[in-house]
Amino acid sequence: MEPALTSKNPISCLSVNTSATAMKDTDSKRSDEGLQSNLKLEEPTSRRKPASFWLIFAALIISVFVVVLEATSVGTILPTVASDLRISQFTWIGSAYQLASTAWLPLSGGLAQIFGRRPVMLASLTLFAIGSAVSGASNGEAMIFTGRTIQGLGAGGVYTLSSIILSDLVPLRERGIYNAMLGIAWSTASGLGPIVGGAFAQSGNWRWLFYMTIPCAGLSAALVLIFVKLPTPHGDLRSKFKRIDWIGNAIVMASATSIVIGLTWGGVEYPWKSIRVIAPLCIGFVGLGIFWLYEGLFAKHPLVPFYLTRNRTSLSGYVQTTLVSICLIGLSYYFPVYFQACKLASPTSSGVDMLCGALVIAPMSIVSGGMIMRTKRYRPPIWAGWALLTIGFGLFTTFRADSRVGLWIGYQVIIGTGFGFTYSSAYFPVLAPLPISANAPALALYVFFRTFGQIWGVTVGGAILQNGLVNRLPAAFYAQFPKGTNIAYSAIPHIRDLSEPLRGEVQTAFADSLAVVWRVYLIISAVAFVASLLMRGLPLHTETDKDWDAAAPKGSQGA
Template sequence: MSVREEQQAAPGYLPHRQILIVLSGVAAGMLLAALDQSIVGTALPRIVSELGGLDKLSWVVTAYLLTSTAATPLWGKISDLYGRRVIFQTAIGIFLLGSVLAGLSQDIGQLIAFRALQGLGGGGLMSLAFSIIGDVIPPRERGRYQGYFGAVWGTSSVAGPLLGGFFTDGPGWRWIFWINLPIGVISLIVTSVALKMPTVRRSHRIDYLGATLIVAAVSCFLLYLDWAGNKLGWTAPGALALLAAFVAFTALFVLVELRAPEPILPMRLFRNGIFSVGNGFNFLAGLAMFGGMIFLPVYLQAVQGMSPTVSGLALLPAVVGIFSTSITSGQLMSRTGRYKIFPILGAAVLLVALWLLSTIRVDTPYWQVAIYAYFFGAGLGFTMQTVVTAIQNAVERADMGVATSSATFFRMMGAAIGTAIMGAVLTSRLAHHLAAEFGGRMPPGNVNADNVQAIQHLPQPVKDHVLVAFTNAIDDVFLTSLPFVVAALVVALFLKEIPLASRGGEGQTQAGAA
């Protein structure tokens, strides 16, 4: 392709009306991924009640996070080779296939496997959406369209828990996956019709080996947490073998990334202090963030007896918390050019919120839980975008894409590991507290703690003892999150602050030295 043709294919050539049409298709694809992160939580208690396997509840989320995180950097490079539209549509197709199969799952193992397939597509939906926007909208005009993406995330944050509860109480939990089909078809049609853009192929060498090694390493660690905590024991030979495999795969990953022409995670960026500290914070915050998102609905349904729909409504204070602080911190950052205070505030608020959540009891009134949930959301809101902005501001423009994807990579990898840890804690501590409640023995009769819905129908006094055990186990989950947030708070104190670059690029020269 000639230089003139490449210039014509550069970002910014689409008129406003066509951009809006393209945005509608891209936003529908983003909605698939955003909705999936919030719709599953309120349905999980009912899912494990029907399919069994409370000890594997966290894997329904972890499998999706693991594959989507590892796949995210690869989708962008593949789209550079073969074009944005066809690869974006391929990601939608994989996501929809995983959704159909997840809805047809007959046991918890099948659901976990199909959620992993769904995650492969989900990783492409987000990264490619932003790549397409970068192709069709000039940088100086992108701010005009940010509200559309804010609306997508806002809609999914509110609608996800409500839809999850509605489908679970109504036609059945399988529809939380099948609802993706009409949204995905709309996105495919709109992008096919409106997304007419030249394919400017950029030469890349895709780091498949690096992606494989990081998935293998994290999978071994997640299996160690699951099997060692619930079956083998922490120091059993099989568990230690998994831990050794994790260390070996991690070392190999680092070696491969040091030598790869285009690594999935460039090691040279870790010489940048803001990049290293910011991603350390992202990882630690990710470890803690999913504890409230996944296990608070379990408490609301199993202990307080809420239906999935009502528990979805009960999570709205957390959504309000996220909105209130993320919008406020973003405006203050734009006004002052400062960002360091926000991750510190976020970690401090999150620390208080998780401690409060660890004190809930069987008879804690909902208004108290709502206040705790609001603070939990507020802590997340302070941290979600501020650290990403700091990282973007600290790297050269040529590294902007990989730095942004790395920030997402560390937060989601932390979330995957944290979810597995919290799931192992819930399973092991529930068994412990059940034994304690029944004098060192397991509950009498046919008590199935995996069936969250059935707990409400247990006879007295068995029901009261099981509810106390369940509440104590969930308290332990929130307590387990506290050390990670303390570590995140300490790490945030070391985040170097440089002025945010303006439109003219001030601050970028300082960033290069960070």
């Protein structure tokens, strides 16, 4: 039996009484009672989907594809953008995007509950398109940082609303295959991103990487506008704005910003022991603590209801979501560095070299989703995925500057299989213990942790690589770069022109520094595997939230 919420109103879903005992030990209740009170779980629930469903789903796929393509292609154009715009702190091109995306995620989930799914999705796609235009037209670091921030706001909304809309249309029990389809879009975009970015970088037309996403966002927005007919909540604009947790949003945005500033400055602009690094990190983490206290004790309409993490299964899912995101984004940002520095590959070639891993993720996502739908069990593929990632990153630590082609192809296949099994599957332990009426806040928090993990993946991976290169590069070579420069991307264009033995020494420094990055991801994967052992095996919901049923009359909640 589903745990009862204190309110049936979807608008007030975010203000559920978190002190109610209905949510206590939710996962054990679902485990013990699920098979008895939900015998209909064994009944087939799948039915033929109408054309309107597939058009909505196409809009979600296009939205996810274009956002992920842009996000994963930026890593290969960073050296070119930095050179053209003369940017020294160009890690902020990635960090500004991730920061804005993360800050917007919890708010977008709340806005979707209050204003409806379609308006928030359309607003997110519009922001993404505007940010793309600003980024493409940039003539300096201030402008491109602004554009990437706006893009990140839009991307955060797209990520959240895609998951929420899918949950409104498909019950959790059937969602494995649809998650796998979204995973195909995501992994295909991830595989093509570095290649597309590299091609634009080599041709000198990197601005078109941003411009080309605008018509794609427009197409997706048109499909959403025409076909997404989910109900819109009642209420005037003033009362709806009162339901937004403005204080909670301000605290979490400020805290996340402070943490990212500390991570970005550490080891690059200032030493890690500098007060300029320690202070923002401490302020950020203290701020997150204050945020959780405020949400639990004072917020009238909490941004993150406490009941979402009061069971060990959902908590395990959130932890895994964060950790897999750290590893995945770190790999997509810093594995091209290996090919460009150690193999002297062009940006395009480095993207091609990563294809063998990226293209494995899609079929493995389908396998994972199919297993979950068929067996009704989400734990085995997750455990297998974390085991493969732990093994794969362990093998990555053995890479040297002269490692053979067969090694980095084979190791990528192992890594890609692990990501295919884990990245989308962590979604199931998050939702299985919770009532279906909690989908929106639960998924907003899920995407928040996923994107917050990506911030850590970019900044922590970059800090480790930077510090490794500072300590390992030949002094004569390192001395030519100004203080505060990101050594990795600044040094790559010069390596090909170096004579031996200096070139070999520089390439060895890169390989050894990257080995430390892979070692950290190995530890993270092992920790995530341990966290996955905390999950319970719970029944999967066979219904969608009737308050957000696409078939429901629009008047049920408002026009």
